[in-house]
Amino acid sequence: MIRRPHVLVANVHFAPNTYGGATIVAEQVSHALIRDHGFRVTAISSVSRGDLMPYALIKSEHRGIVNYLINLPAGRSYAETYDNPQVTEVVSRLIRRLEPDLMHVHCVQDIGAGVIHAARRQGVPVVLSVHDFWWICERQFMIRTDGTYCGQDPVSIENCQGCIDNMARARTRDAVLREAAASADLITFPSRFADGLARRSGLGAGASMIWTNGVHLPGPGFFEAQARRRANGRLAFGFVGGPSPIKGWPLIRRAFEQLRTDTAFDGYLVDGSLDGSWWRDIDISRMTGNWRVVNRFEQDKMDDFYERIDVLLFMSQWKETFGLTIREALVRGIRVIQTDSGGTIEHPAADPARLIPIGAGPDRLVEEVQRILATPDDHPRPLSLPSFGEQATEMAIRMRKLLGCGTLLPVRLNSPLS
Numbered sequence: 528m529i530r531r532p533h534v535l536v537a538n539v540h541f542a543p544n545t546y547g548g549a550t551i552v553a554e555q556v557s558h559a560l561i562r563d564h565g566f567r568v569t570a571i572s573s574v575s576r577g578d579l580m581p582y583a584l585i586k587s588e589h590r591g592i593v594n595y596l597i598n599l600p601a602g603r604s605y606a607e608t609y610d611n612p613q614v615t616e617v618v619s620r621l622i623r624r625l626e627p628d629l630m631h632v633h634c635v636q637d638i639g640a641g642v643i644h645a646a647r648r649q650g651v652p653v654v655l656s657v658h659d660f661w662w663i664c665e666r667q668f669m670i671r672t673d674g675t676y677c678g679q680d681p682v683s684i685e686n687c688q689g690c691i692d693n694m695a696r697a698r699t700r701d702a703v704l705r706e707a708a709a710s711a712d713l714i715t716f717p718s719r720f721a722d723g724l725a726r727r728s729g730l731g732a733g734a735s736m737i738w739t740n741g742v743h744l745p746g747p748g749f750f751e752a753q754a755r756r757r758a759n760g761r762l763a764f765g766f767v768g769g770p771s772p773i774k775g776w777p778l779i780r781r782a783f784e785q786l787r788t789d790t791a792f793d794g795y796l797v798d799g800s801l802d803g804s805w806w807r808d809i810d811i812s813r814m815t816g817n818w819r820v821v822n823r824f825e826q827d828k829m830d831d832f833y834e835r836i837d838v839l840l841f842m843s844q845w846k847e848t849f850g851l852t853i854r855e856a857l858v859r860g861i862r863v864i865q866t867d868s869g870g871t872i873e874h875p876a877a878d879p880a881r882l883i884p885i886g887a888g889p890d891r892l893v894e895e896v897q898r899i900l901a902t903p904d905d906h907p908r909p910l911s912l913p914s915f916g917e918q919a920t921e922m923a924i925r926m927r928k929l930l931g932c933g934t935l936l937p938v939r940l941n942s943p944l945s
Contacts, residue, residue: 532930533567534560535627535651537618537642539634541572542589544596546801548851549658551826552740552915553633557592559919566923569625570594571618573638575601582613584621595621599637605696608637610703615641622649628930629654631922632711636661640707647710652929654922655711655732657721659848662704663728665691668845674772676845676885681727708732712929715922717849718870724846736925741918742854745909749830749859756834762903763793764816764896765836767852768843769800770809775842775866782889782896783814790900794818795835833859837906838899841865842892844885850874860909864895875910 536557540550553570560566574585574596581600586593597617607613618638622630622645630646632655646653660682661667669677671690679686684694684701691697708714708730715738716722722737768774783794794816798805806820824832839856843866850871853863857876865871867882883891899905 531565531567532629532926533569533625533627534926535569535571535622535625535630535646537571537630537632537635537638539573539636539638541570541594542592543587543594544572544574545826547634548740548849549634551851552656552658552918553631554592555741555743555826555915556919556922558590559916560923560926561591563916563919564923566926568592569627571597571621571638571642573597573599575599577601582617584617597638603637605693606700607639609639609700610641610707611637611639612641614639615645618642619645619649622646622651627651629926631656634658634661636667640704643707643710652712653710654713654715654926654929655708656715656717656738657708657725657730657848658717660725662708662730663701663725665697665700668773670773670845676773678846679728680724681729682724683728705730713925718873720846720870720873721848738921739913739918740849740851740854741913741915742851742858743826743829744912744914745833745859746830749834750909752830752834753860757837757906760903761791761793762838762900763795763836764838764840765795765797765832765856766840766842767797767799768841769798769805773844775840775844778842778844778887778889778892779840780811780814782892783816783818785889786815786893786896788815788897788900790903792816792900793835795832796820797823797832799823829855830859833861836861837903838862838864841868841871842883843868843871845869846885847871854910854912857907857910858912860907862899862905862907864892864899874912876907 536553538550538553540546542554557568561568570592572594576598579598583598585596597614630651630653632643635642643653659667660669663682671677684698709732711732714732714735717740719737770776796806798820811818839861841853841863846869848870853871856863866885
């Protein structure tokens with residue numbers, strides 16, 4: 528009997544508590560590794576419940592993946608949010624019990640970077656996948672206290688005085704995280720932008736690679752349903768970023784409040800919150816167009832949302848590492864109006880002349896909206912973009928190299944590896 532290689536995935540959230548793009552990537556790649564490449568996967572994530580003992584373990588299972596949730600108590604110290612010895616000890620015990628062959632570390636804010644050391648001390652190789660700037664920025668997204676993008680390149684802790692309360696502890700955090708990242712066997716970045724900025728800022732490991740995120744491809748019948756809806760000739764805009772300045776909501780609201788047009792169109796605002804609270808107190812009555820709020824969608828239901836819209840608004844006011852929703856739209860033949868926002872522009876449809884500079888006022892967005900309203904039938908051809916399965920295949924190749932091909936099951940005959 529051939530032993531199936533066992534990967535232990537660490538991410539701050541994991542199903543059944545899915546939240547955020549990095550969690551979606553971690554989950555989807557994990558399922559593809561199981562389905563297409565003969566891996567076993569176990570997850571470690573976190574929860575915070577007052578009815579349980581601090582650092583108690585909750586064992587859950589969702590779609591065939593066991594998830595060990597570590598209960599993080601309230602009132603943790605600053606240092607415990609990035610390197611918590613008690614969490615590290617829990618993870619060390621789990622590694623001894625589960626005996627994984629490899630650990631795949633994703634977003635570990637609150638869990639802590641000590642999980643990398645826990646694995647390495649027991650001889651378990653580590654792949655670290657960087658999804659945001661937590662490893663080089665105390666504030667995680669390089670957003671300054673005034674709500675604007677930091678813009679450092681490279682990032683140096685000595686230039687962060689205006690954003691942090693205590694330079695001494697920030698320097699310690701910086702040193703601890705860089706040391707932990709450097710001990711990984713492989714570090715991945717989701718875009719050329721993220722890779723370049725992180726590496727120029729001194730974040731490195733034994734090896735590194737750009738590991739582009741996949742997307743959920745449109746399901747059967749999507750384009751037929753889209754064509755039926757588009758037959759009415761009425762354009763629809765969509766925004767999934769939430770009512771946050773850094774996601775560009777104030778810019779969108781001002782632009783559509785000052786937009787003047789005789790063309791009727793629809794607009795959809797997705798409430799990504801778990802309790803339907805994002806848009807509860809937001810006034811959209813003065814925005815031109817028929818705007819409404821719709822509920823958040825699960826990954827397997829995203830076609831229902833994207834069938835409704837022709838244009839995705841992506842007005843991020845910071846340099847993001849990757850643009851998952853942009854690619855979800857492009858693969859479905861949906862136009863995108865976007866800012867010049869880092870890794871989000873690394874796709875074939877990005878036209879430098881059409882990108883809106885970060886910090887630009889509403890006039891530039893109004894111009895783009897009017898241009899699209901004047902060409903309602905100019906729908907783009909769907910782009911060919913990698914799926915999560917293809918993303919997992921790329922990771923499986925690297926994991927095979929780290930583990931040695933002899934330890935793995937042969938891949939399925941319909942796998943790109945075969």
